[in-house]
Amino acid sequence: MIAIDLELPTASFVLRVELELRERVTAILGPSGAGKTSLIEAIAGLRPLARGRIAVDETVFLDRARGIRLAPESRRVGLVPQDGALFPHLSVRKNITFAGEDDERFERLVRTLDILPLIDRMPATLSGGERQRVAIARALMMRPRILLLDEPLAGVDLELRDRIIESIRRIRADFDVPMIYATHHPLEALALADEAVVIERGEVRMHGPTADVLRRLKIRG
Amino acid sequence: MTTAWPVVLFTIQMALVATAINIPLALGAAVAAGRMPARWRSVFDALISLPLVLPPTAVGFLLLELLSRYGFVGRLLERAGIQVLFTPAAVVVATAVMSFPLMARAFRIALGSSQRRLTDMARTLGASPSAAFFRVALPIAWPGLLSGIVLAWCRAIGEFGATILIAGNIPGRTQTLALAIYQHVQTGREREAVPLILLSIAISFGAIIASELLVRRGAESRQ
Numbered sequence: 001m002i003a004i005d006l007e008l009p010t011a012s013f014v015l016r017v018e019l020e021l022r023e024r025v026t027a028i029l030g031p032s033g034a035g036k037t038s039l040i041e042a043i044a045g046l047r048p049l050a051r052g053r054i055a056v057d058e059t060v061f062l063d064r065a066r067g068i069r070l071a072p073e074s075r076r077v078g079l080v081p082q083d084g085a086l087f088p089h090l091s092v093r094k095n096i097t098f099a100g101e102d103d104e105r106f107e108r109l110v111r112t113l114d115i116l117p118l119i120d121r122m123p124a125t126l127s128g129g130e131r132q133r134v135a136i137a138r139a140l141m142m143r144p145r146i147l148l149l150d151e152p153l154a155g156v157d158l159e160l161r162d163r164i165i166e167s168i169r170r171i172r173a174d175f176d177v178p179m180i181y182a183t184h185h186p187l188e189a190l191a192l193a194d195e196a197v198v199i200e201r202g203e204v205r206m207h208g209p210t211a212d213v214l215r216r217l218k219i220r221g
Numbered sequence: 222m223t224t225a226w227p228v229v230l231f232t233i234q235m236a237l238v239a240t241a242i243n244i245p246l247a248l249g250a251a252v253a254a255g256r257m258p259a260r261w262r263s264v265f266d267a268l269i270s271l272p273l274v275l276p277p278t279a280v281g282f283l284l285l286e287l288l289s290r291y292g293f294v295g296r297l298l299e300r301a302g303i304q305v306l307f308t309p310a311a312v313v314v315a316t317a318v319m320s321f322p323l324m325a326r327a328f329r330i331a332l333g334s335s336q337r338r339l340t341d342m343a344r345t346l347g348a349s350p351s352a353a354f355f356r357v358a359l360p361i362a363w364p365g366l367l368s369g370i371v372l373a374w375c376r377a378i379g380e381f382g383a384t385i386l387i388a389g390n391i392p393g394r395t396q397t398l399a400l401a402i403y404q405h406v407q408t409g410r411e412r413e414a415v416p417l418i419l420l421s422i423a424i425s426f427g428a429i430i431a432s433e434l435l436v437r438r439g440a441e442s443r444q
Binding site: 044045046071072073075076077078079081085087088089098099100122123124125138139142 | 338339341342343344349361
């Protein structure tokens with residue numbers, strides 16, 4: 001279970017989120033600037049101004065009342081940002097093994113994400129879709145407690161979208177890791193997530209099973 | 222031409238020492254500036270850029286005040302038995318101070334916000350702040366760092382105003398290329414200044430071309 005009770009000042013509003021996420025994949029839905037990336041980065045430990053409490057199962061990442069604030073390197077959170085943020089000076093193989101070597105897991109990830117032909121290439125030579133699949137492999141290599149995907153399909157063309165969605169589905173089936181998937185696209189949420197949370201201007205507006213949330217969103221227009 | 226070599230070698234040597242001293246300081250300044258709140262960063266940037274915009278003689282005068290036996294640093298040095306003014310050490314101090322802003326500014330850009338994202342990413346992948354810096358930020362930033370080092374070194378080679386004030390122009394002791402050119406022109410021996418000017422051009426041009434080639438090779442290795 002992922003428990004979040006968070007307050008985070010941003011440039012235009014204060015993000016206030018109180019959630020208990022119990023499903024395997026949760027979609028965070030909201031328009032650009034709603035606070036999705038801020039939430040994702042706060043969970044990853046990249047927002048020092050975050051206050052409140054964040055815990056994944058038994059591991060407490062942040063608990064202001066108890067003076068706990070785990071550093072990003074101690075949280076074991078797999079983060080996949082919009083552009084993948086691959087290290088440009090390292091080959092695909094070295095990007096994936098940045099957090100450590102594990103031949104068996106490496107082989108499994110490369111196979112699942114279908115990136116074997118890419119492993120000796122440099123990030124600058126990859127397409128947007130290839131970059132995202134490598135970034136997912138890199139994030140999963142360290143056996144994360146949770147996988148955070150921040151609009152991984154933004155800027156990827158339609159044909160590649162289906163391929164990445166398929167990759168994420170395979171990850172979901174083959175790897176035992178909870179996921180939070182930020183997107184502004186309801187159909188991506190429907191394709192991947194068991195539950196969905198709608199955030200607008202830093203506040204949670206809806207939370208429930210994905211189909212229910214999307215139905216309510218449609219009624220609201 | 223043969224009499225030019227000692228001055229050339231001395232100048233190169235002093236510029237190398239000044240550049241070597243500046244590297245860790247500029248790196249520290251760039252990292253510190255990156256972690257500061259934006260409003261403090263502007264003040265900090267302005268402070269470290271001062272020698273770039275002040276008249277070099279003004280910087281030289283301030284250094285003279287600071288390092289003289291009545292100055293704060295000069296008193297401490299005198300107690301320790303160290304003489305800086307009008308020695309080769311003064312050449313190093315003047316060239317280091319005057320070339321520092323170029324290096325610090327280049328380092329600030331090279332280690333800027335795009336690097337910050339990637340070092341954050343490295344930290345989520347288990348790297349400590351220092352490991353993220355050495356494994357990610359530094360290797361990515363090196364072309365920018367190298368350019369800054371070369372620019373600062375070239376600036377140190379050509380430093381004149383602050384140097385003449387705190388190191389004097391003592392042939393065989395504190396005279397650099399720029400000072401020797403000045404002396405030749407002042408005493409009406411322009412012909413003797415020409416080889417020094419040509420050597421100055423060759424050294425700086427060669428250094429910049431070499432750094433450009435290294436940067437290009439580095440960029441190609443990422444393709």
